[in-house]
Amino acid sequence: MKLNSAAKKYGLSLAAAMLVSGCVNTTVPTKAESPKPDDLLNATLWMQNSVEYKANVRNIFHLAKIQLDDALKNKRRTALPDMQKPGYMKLPPAIILDCDETILDNSKYEAYLIKTGQGYSSTTWKKYVQNKVAEAMPGAVEFTRYAASRGVEVFYVTNRKKVSEQATYENMRALGFPMGNGKTDTLLTKGEKPEWGSAKGNRDAMIAKRYRVLLMLGDNFGDFTDKASGNLKQREAAYREYMSHWGTDWFVLPNPAYGSFESSAFGRNYHLSPAQRRQKKIDVLNSWSGK
Known part of the structure; x- marks a missing residue:
């Protein structure tokens, strides 16, 4: 059936009105944007979801427990031979542990950075710490409680700042970590004393004056020696210099998300953009030629 001229005019007018009013969707569907490159992604995915990571961490705490028992029997053993004074064999035993990514799992914070497209900032980190949502690393609570049950003082030397010490203490206590008897400060934070900066050597030395340090555990080279601040070579x-400690009285937890291993690759120049840092990291890789 053919439409008369009046009907045609009405149809054209109706279509125009619908376009103006937005009743007709003329938007062409577009593909969802691909996620932006983020160096934290695979590391955080592995730390949160892989059984390999959990098993790796438990292996380390299991070996540390074996070495702890041996060190308790052998009074000459110490993890800090350069810091212990004559007669250290008669001192009460202690162990020193870092907190973040050694006994506290902060992968939720890393996941937050990935999902929001942000980089680390002291503002968001402080808020995260104050929320007290960090979880315990697999086997960490059991290991520290075992050490405490053997009469070993458990010290936590962390670069969390003094302002976050109370929140950290409450988070750790709620998770079941031994936090001392109230007479000894066992949670030693950055800035708690004016001389306590990022380097941990002075805090370790203070402990070594009063205790025989049996073991040290951390996820970063700087948790064991201030020589971590050097360049890659x-x-x-320094790693080779301390070879006798690894797996005996120094135990490193895996942390592919962040640390001095990463910052040393781009010269600790945090003014560089993420892309520039990534290029610096690529530049130091030892690559197959492809031939």
Whole structure:
């Protein structure tokens, strides 16, 4: 059936009105934007979801427990031979642990950075710490409680700041970590004393004056020696210098998300953009030629 001229005019007018009013969707569907590159993604995915990571961490705490028992029997053993004074064999035993990514799992914070497209900032980190949502690393509570049951003082030397010490203490206590008897400060934070900066050597030395330090556990080279602040070649030399400690009285927890291993690759120049840092990291890789 053919439409008369009046009907045609009415149809055209109706279509125009619908376009103006937005009743007709003329938007062409577009593909969802791809996630932006983020160096934290695979590391955080592995730490949160892989059984390999959980097993790796438990392996380390299991080995540390074996070495702890041996060190309790052998009074000459110490994890800080350069800091212990003559007669240290008669001192009460202690162990020193870092907190973040050693006994406290902060992968929720890393996941937050990934999902919001942000980089680390002291503002968001402080808010996260104050929320007291960090979880315990697999086997960490059991290991520290075992050490305490053997009469070993458990010290936590962390670069969380003094302002966050109370929140950290409450978070750790709620998770079941031994936090001392109230007479000894066992949670030693950055800035708690004016001389306590990022380097941990002075805090370790203070403990070594009063205790025989049996073991040290951390996720970063700087948790064991202040020589961690060197360049890549210097760090490699220091690693080899302390070879006898690894797996005996120094235990490193895996942390592929962040640490001095990453910052040393771009010269600790945090003014560089994420893309520039990534390029610096690529530049130091030892690559197959492809031939």
